[in-house]
Amino acid sequence: MSLVAEFRLVHPDIPTVDALERTDGMELTAEQVLADDPGMPIVFFWADGERYDAFEAGLDDEAGIAAWERIESLPSRRFYRVDVDGTESVVIYPTDLAVGASRLGFSATAAGLDVRMRFPDREAMRTYFARCREQDIDVSLARLYGSEHDDPFPGVSEKQREALCAAVEAGYFRVPREADLAAVAAELGVSTQSASERLRRGTAALVGDAFGADEPRDGS
Known part of the structure; x- marks a missing residue:
């Protein structure tokens, strides 16, 4: 049975974390990820918050960002493309592919990366979390569930x-x-x-x- 997990990943070298630490509570919400090379993903996301100049300066300075582009500026938020350099940062996307997981959505703040992901089974989820921890990535599981008709916690009375x-x-x-x-x-x-x-x-x-x-x- 497939499972959907919601969890947070924390590591100082996750892309955009350094840039986000320069802002006052900015949040990034991913819209699309492209990757000819899984270790060098291209991420499109919306940024909501303040101090965009500080955030963009942080992107310039961050070693794990190969290139970035502001695609759209609105009064309340901005849309960006970021090219990630996996040789200079912690990139988790290859692990998604290795275990057959599908990202349903993710967002980032200075506190870490919040991910909603579907795993093909419980073993795939365990393997994914284990591989994250092998990279010294802290994993905090917030929620785990199956389909609306499945009970993922049958042992709890x-x-x-x-x-x-x-x-x-x-x-x-x-x-x-x-x-x-x-x-x-x-x-x-x-x-x-x-x-x-x-x-x-x-x-x-x-x-x-x-x-x-x-x-x-x-x-x-």
């Missing part, structure tokens, strides 16, 4: 899902924490011990389903 969702909505997982276990338990109408067990077992099952780790399953 309904009670565990309810507990995990309640904890997220209450701010239990935020840093700093905005709600304690007692607040989550009160929302669920159960004891703190029951809430704790559902969260721990639900988290273990979620990780097991997402990454293939073998964990004991419990429906409580």
Whole structure:
């Protein structure tokens, strides 16, 4: 079964990151990627934000950018073409091809590259993430799902899902924490011990389903 993953990639040598660090929260949204040579992709993207002059100066200075062109300037955003030099930067596109993955969309900020990608199966996703980490790229998985009729997390019971969702909505997982276990338990109408067990077992099952780790399953 194919899977769609949403994740963030972080590495200082990802193309445009240096240029984006010169701006005040600019975001790039890719529209198209062309690549006769997978290691030298050409990326077309919209830039939204401020300090375009600083961003363009950053593109001039960035070793991983072979060439760039501003194609269109609008009052609120600009459209660019960037030719990436894979010998001077971290290029992930060849890994997409190697595992048979398809990029459904991606955007970039100074914080990293946010990607939405379809993988042919779970093993392809694991291989992709492993190859990224071999290049010292930090990978943070945000969301994983199949088609609208598939359940990508069959090991998570309904009670565990309810507990995990309640904890997220209450701010239990935020840093700093905005709600304690007692607040989550009160929302669920159960004891703190029951809430704790559902969260721990639900988290273990979620990780097991997402990454293939073998964990004991419990429906409580």
